[in-house]
Amino acid sequence: MNGAESLVKTLLASGVDTCFANPGTSEMHFVAALDRIPGMRCVLGLFEGVVTGAADGYARMADKPAATLLHCGPGLANGLANLHNARRANTPVVNIVGDQATYHRPLDAPLTADTEGWARPVSVWTRTATRAASVGADAAAAVQAARGAPGGVATLVLPSDVCWDAGGRVAAPLPDLPVPKVSPDAVQQAARVLRSGQPTLVVLAGAALREAALADAHRIAAATDARLITPMSNARVARGRGRLAVERIPYSGEAARTRLAGIRNVILVGAPPPVTFFAYPGQSPRPYPEDAVIHVLARPEEDLGEALARLADELGAPKVQPSAGGPRAEIARGAVTSEAVAQTLTALLPEQAVVVEESVSFGRAFYPGTVHAAPHDWLQLTGGAIGDGLPLATGAAVAVPGRRVVALQADGSGMYTLQSLWTMARERLDVTVVVLANRKYAILLGELAGVGANPGKTALDMLDLGNPDLDWVKLANGMGVEAARAADMESFADLFRSANQRKGPFLIELVI
Amino acid sequence: MNGAESLVKTLLASGVDTCFANPGTSEMHFVAALDRIPGMRCVLGLFEGVVTGAADGYARMADKPAATLLHCGPGLANGLANLHNARRANTPVVNIVGDQATYHRPLDAPLTADTEGWARPVSVWTRTATRAASVGADAAAAVQAARGAPGGVATLVLPSDVCWDAGGRVAAPLPDLPVPKVSPDAVQQAARVLRSGQPTLVVLAGAALREAALADAHRIAAATDARLITPMSNARVARGRGRLAVERIPYSGEAARTRLAGIRNVILVGAPPPVTFFAYPGQSPRPYPEDAVIHVLARPEEDLGEALARLADELGAPKVQPSAGGPRAEIARGAVTSEAVAQTLTALLPEQAVVVEESVSFGRAFYPGTVHAAPHDWLQLTGGAIGDGLPLATGAAVAVPGRRVVALQADGSGMYTLQSLWTMARERLDVTVVVLANRKYAILLGELAGVGANPGKTALDMLDLGNPDLDWVKLANGMGVEAARAADMESFADLFRSANQRKGPFLIELVI
Incomplete structure (x- = not known):
C-alpha cells in the first residue's frame, strides 16, 4: 500500500467521504488511489475558490468535514479567500494540498512556493507530511483537528513522494476532542x-x-x-x-x-x-x-x-411558543425591489430550503423579510471575502440532497467564482441561483459617497459593471446551466417556482 | 493633501501611470484621489487574478511597473497565484493592498487577515504604511524596489486611515538602483x-x-x-x-x-x-x-x-546573420493539429504581435513551429500557476496599443481567470483569443498514465472538462466579447485573419 492509498483509507475510516478537488500533477497518485478505493465522492471544481468554498458549504450543512484536494502553493492561494471565510465560520475542512516531492522542493522548481506559510493564517492545524508510513496518522490527526470545537481548517501538505512511496499504514480514527462546558x-x-x-x-x-x-x-x-x-x-x-x-x-x-x-x-x-x-x-x-x-x-x-x-x-425561564406567523404570503407584483423579492421568497421558498445569501446591498430586506417563509437554513459569507455564495451553494447541495438550495447572489461577487455553475451542472445539483444584476458594485458606490467626494468619471468607472453588461443567461448556458432573465416580479415568481421544482440547477438573472 | 493623494501623485512622479484595480471599501479614499488627480489610467478587473496577471503582462511589455489595487488580505490572496508567476518572471509590479485602518486591525473584524504574511513569499519588498506623512515616501521606495534588477513585486499594504488622514507629502522619484556588472x-x-x-x-x-x-x-x-x-x-x-x-x-x-x-x-x-x-x-x-x-x-x-x-x-566572435527564413508559409488545411496551428500562425501572425501562450499539452508544436512567423514577442506562464494567459494578454494589450496580442489559451487554464474577457471588452483591447478546447485536463491525463495505473472512472472524471462541455462562444458573449467556433483549419484561418484586423477583442474557440 502506498502513502496515497493509506491516506484515502484513513479519511474514509474517519468519516470523510467527500472530496472537492482541483488536482494537478503532484496529486496524480492520490487521484489514482481514489480510483482503486471505493467510497469517496469526488467533486471537481474548475477553480480552487470553488473547491474551498464548496467544502465550507458542505460542512456547514453536513456537520462534518469534506476533504479538499488542491495543487501546490498557487492552487492553495487560489482557495485562500474562501478558506478565510471558512475560518470565520469555524467550518471544519480537511484541506489537502499536494506539493513538490520532499527532495524536489529544495531545487526551487517553478511551482515551488511557501505552501505552509500561506496555509497557516487560515488553519487551526498545519502539517507537512514527510513519510508514507505516517501520512495515514497525519490524516487522522487532520480530521480530529478540523472537527475540534468550534471547527476549523486543518491543512495537510502532501509531498508527491509521500504519496507514491510504499509502506503506507491506515490509521484508526481519532476520537473527537472533548467540547469544554462553560463554568x-x-x-x-x-x-x-x-x-x-x-x-x-x-x-x-x-x-x-x-x-x-x-x-x-x-x-x-x-x-x-x-x-x-x-x-x-x-x-x-x-x-x-x-x-x-x-x-x-x-x-x-x-x-x-x-x-x-x-x-x-x-x-x-x-x-x-x-x-x-x-x-x-x-x-x-x-x-x-x-x-x-x-x-x-x-x-x-x-x-x-x-x-x-x-x-x-x-433563570427559571419557561418555554416560549413561536408565533404561527400568520397567513402564507402572496407573491409580489410589479417592480423589483428588495422587499418584493423577500415577499416572493416568503411565499415560494420550498420547505427545508437552504438559502445562501451573498447580497449585502440589494439584499438588505431579504433576511428580515423572510422570517415567515417555510422553515429553512440561512448561510452567509462570514469573512467578507466576496465570491463565496456560489461555491457555498454548490457544497451545500452536495451535503443535503433532497433539499433545495437557493442562492441569492449579487452579480459583482458572483463573478469571482462563476465557475461554480459548471460543477452544479455536472453534479446535477438542486440549486436555484438568483443573480441580482444591478451591474455595479452598489455597496462601493455607497461607500464612495460616504467619503464625501463628488465622484467623477474615474471613480464611477471603477465601480461600474456595465460597459459591457454581463449576460448571466449566456454565462450560465456556457457552463451547461439552463437560465432565464426576469425584469419584473411576476416573471420572477414564475421562474422561481418552476426552477425549484426541477431536478438540477437553474439560474435566474433578476435585473434590478 | 491626504495620504491617498500624496500616494497617487508620487506614483505618477515615479512613472507609474497605469493601475489595474479591484477595489473595496478600504480603498475608497484612494479611488477618490484617482478622480481628483489626472494622469492615472485605471483598468478594472472583476477578479484579482485578472488584476495581478494583467500587471505582470503590462510590465513585461512596457518595461516599467504598473500598480495594482487590491482589497485586504483576501483580495491579495485571490491575486497571489499570478503574483507567483510574476515573481518567477522577475516582473516589476507595485502591488498596493488596501487594508483595515491601523487602529481597526487589532479588533479582528471579519475581513482581517495576515495581509503582510501572504504577500511576503511573492515580494522582493513588503511594507505596511503607517502614516499619511510617509506614505508618499513608501510609494517611491516601492517603485524603486520593484524596478531593481531583475525586477520584482513590491507590496505596499495601505491601511485606510493612512489614506484619509491629512498631511500627505509627495515624494520625489528615487533613482534606479545600479545594475551590477559581471566580474x-x-x-x-x-x-x-x-x-x-x-x-x-x-x-x-x-x-x-x-x-x-x-x-x-x-x-x-x-x-x-x-x-x-x-x-x-x-x-x-x-x-x-x-x-x-x-x-x-x-x-x-x-x-x-x-x-x-x-x-x-x-x-x-x-x-x-x-x-x-x-x-x-x-x-x-x-x-x-x-x-x-x-x-x-x-x-x-x-x-x-x-x-x-x-x-x-x-571570444573574438563575429556577428551572425540570421537566416532569411524561406518563403512565407501557407495556411494549414484540414484537421486541427498542433503543427497545423503553428503553420497557420506562421502564415498569419501580424507583424510585431505579442503572443501569450498557455497551452503546454496541445501547444507543444507552437513554439518550435513559429520561428519563421513575423517578428513578435512570446510571453509564457513562468511559475506554473495556471490561469495567467488571459490576464497576461489583457495587460500586454494595455501596454502596447497598436500591436496585436494573440492569446493561445488552453481551455482548462483559461477557466481560472475567464473574467479577463470582460476587461478586454471594456477597454476594447486588441486581443485575439484562441481557446484550444480539448475539454479535458490533457496534461494530467498524460501524468496519470505516467503513474502506471489503468485509470478508472473516478480518476478520468476528475480530469474531464466535458459533461457538460464548456461553450466558450457563449462565455465570451456573456462578457461582451464577440466570438466564433472553428473545427477545421480553414475556418480557423478565416476567423484568425479577420479577428486580427478588427479593433477590440475577438475569441475563437478552436475545437481540438
Whole structure:
C-alpha cells in the first residue's frame, strides 16, 4: 500500500467521504488511489475558490468535514479567500494540498512556493507530511483537528513522494476532542447581569444559532427582556415559520449604533465582541455604546447549546411558543425591489430550503423579510471575502440532497467564482441561483459617497459593471446551466417556482 | 493633501501611470484621489487574478511597473497565484493592498487577515504604511524596489486611515538602483569553458532573451559550438523572421534528459540551474547529466546583455546573420493539429504581435513551429500557476496599443481567470483569443498514465472538462466579447485573419 492509498483509507475510516478537488500533477497518485478505493465522492471544481468554498458549504450543512484536494502553493492561494471565510465560520475542512516531492522542493522548481506559510493564517492545524508510513496518522490527526470545537481548517501538505512511496499504514480514527462546558461562574454571572434589569444584549453565534439553542435563547429573552442579536454574518441560522427569529447587527456602523443605543451589557455566546466591518473617519469601530460592559457566557469552542440551556434553567425561564406567523404570503407584483423579492421568497421558498445569501446591498430586506417563509437554513459569507455564495451553494447541495438550495447572489461577487455553475451542472445539483444584476458594485458606490467626494468619471468607472453588461443567461448556458432573465416580479415568481421544482440547477438573472 | 493623494501623485512622479484595480471599501479614499488627480489610467478587473496577471503582462511589455489595487488580505490572496508567476518572471509590479485602518486591525473584524504574511513569499519588498506623512515616501521606495534588477513585486499594504488622514507629502522619484556588472573573472571563466571544446550548454533567461542580447549569444554559439537553450517557460522572448531562434528545454523530464545527454558544462546567464517541473519516482530531477559542471556567467540581477557582449568580444566572435527564413508559409488545411496551428500562425501572425501562450499539452508544436512567423514577442506562464494567459494578454494589450496580442489559451487554464474577457471588452483591447478546447485536463491525463495505473472512472472524471462541455462562444458573449467556433483549419484561418484586423477583442474557440 502506498502513502496515497493509506491516506484515502484513513479519511474514509474517519468519516470523510467527500472530496472537492482541483488536482494537478503532484496529486496524480492520490487521484489514482481514489480510483482503486471505493467510497469517496469526488467533486471537481474548475477553480480552487470553488473547491474551498464548496467544502465550507458542505460542512456547514453536513456537520462534518469534506476533504479538499488542491495543487501546490498557487492552487492553495487560489482557495485562500474562501478558506478565510471558512475560518470565520469555524467550518471544519480537511484541506489537502499536494506539493513538490520532499527532495524536489529544495531545487526551487517553478511551482515551488511557501505552501505552509500561506496555509497557516487560515488553519487551526498545519502539517507537512514527510513519510508514507505516517501520512495515514497525519490524516487522522487532520480530521480530529478540523472537527475540534468550534471547527476549523486543518491543512495537510502532501509531498508527491509521500504519496507514491510504499509502506503506507491506515490509521484508526481519532476520537473527537472533548467540547469544554462553560463554568458555573459564567452562567451565574450572566444570570446576575440579566436579572439586573439593565438593557442587555445577548450576541449569539455559531452553534447557538441552531434550532434547539435558539429556543433556549428565546426562553432567556422572554424571562428577562434581554435583547437577542446575531453578528451581521453567520455560518448557518435555523429560521422560518414556527421558529423563533433573531435580528442581525446592521452592516452599517451608523445603523448599528442607533439600533444598540442604550445597551449597558453585552453577553457573548460564541461570538467575538461586535465590531464594524470597516473603520470610518471619526466613527467608533464598535456598534455598542462605549460604556457597555462585555461579559462572556461561552467562548466559541465551548458547548454553546448547553450553556444557553443552563442559563435558561438558572433563570427559571419557561418555554416560549413561536408565533404561527400568520397567513402564507402572496407573491409580489410589479417592480423589483428588495422587499418584493423577500415577499416572493416568503411565499415560494420550498420547505427545508437552504438559502445562501451573498447580497449585502440589494439584499438588505431579504433576511428580515423572510422570517415567515417555510422553515429553512440561512448561510452567509462570514469573512467578507466576496465570491463565496456560489461555491457555498454548490457544497451545500452536495451535503443535503433532497433539499433545495437557493442562492441569492449579487452579480459583482458572483463573478469571482462563476465557475461554480459548471460543477452544479455536472453534479446535477438542486440549486436555484438568483443573480441580482444591478451591474455595479452598489455597496462601493455607497461607500464612495460616504467619503464625501463628488465622484467623477474615474471613480464611477471603477465601480461600474456595465460597459459591457454581463449576460448571466449566456454565462450560465456556457457552463451547461439552463437560465432565464426576469425584469419584473411576476416573471420572477414564475421562474422561481418552476426552477425549484426541477431536478438540477437553474439560474435566474433578476435585473434590478 | 491626504495620504491617498500624496500616494497617487508620487506614483505618477515615479512613472507609474497605469493601475489595474479591484477595489473595496478600504480603498475608497484612494479611488477618490484617482478622480481628483489626472494622469492615472485605471483598468478594472472583476477578479484579482485578472488584476495581478494583467500587471505582470503590462510590465513585461512596457518595461516599467504598473500598480495594482487590491482589497485586504483576501483580495491579495485571490491575486497571489499570478503574483507567483510574476515573481518567477522577475516582473516589476507595485502591488498596493488596501487594508483595515491601523487602529481597526487589532479588533479582528471579519475581513482581517495576515495581509503582510501572504504577500511576503511573492515580494522582493513588503511594507505596511503607517502614516499619511510617509506614505508618499513608501510609494517611491516601492517603485524603486520593484524596478531593481531583475525586477520584482513590491507590496505596499495601505491601511485606510493612512489614506484619509491629512498631511500627505509627495515624494520625489528615487533613482534606479545600479545594475551590477559581471566580474571579468566570470567572463574569462566562461570563455575558458567554451574554448575547451567540451559539449557546453548556455542557458539564457530574462533580459538575455531580448533581441540585442540574443544576437550576442548567437555570436558566442557560432564561434564555439556552444548550445544555446532557454528554460521551458520565459517571461518574454524576441523571436520570428530575421531573428535568431533558441530552443527551449522540453517540459518532459525524459525528453529533456535525452536532448541534453552528453553535456559536460552548463553556463547560466540569468537562469537558475535547470530543474524538471515535477519529480517522478526513480527519475533525476535535473534535465542535464549528473556529472555536468555548472558555471555562472551572470546572475539574474546582473547586466545580462552586457555580460553576453563581453563574452562574445572575449571570444573574438563575429556577428551572425540570421537566416532569411524561406518563403512565407501557407495556411494549414484540414484537421486541427498542433503543427497545423503553428503553420497557420506562421502564415498569419501580424507583424510585431505579442503572443501569450498557455497551452503546454496541445501547444507543444507552437513554439518550435513559429520561428519563421513575423517578428513578435512570446510571453509564457513562468511559475506554473495556471490561469495567467488571459490576464497576461489583457495587460500586454494595455501596454502596447497598436500591436496585436494573440492569446493561445488552453481551455482548462483559461477557466481560472475567464473574467479577463470582460476587461478586454471594456477597454476594447486588441486581443485575439484562441481557446484550444480539448475539454479535458490533457496534461494530467498524460501524468496519470505516467503513474502506471489503468485509470478508472473516478480518476478520468476528475480530469474531464466535458459533461457538460464548456461553450466558450457563449462565455465570451456573456462578457461582451464577440466570438466564433472553428473545427477545421480553414475556418480557423478565416476567423484568425479577420479577428486580427478588427479593433477590440475577438475569441475563437478552436475545437481540438
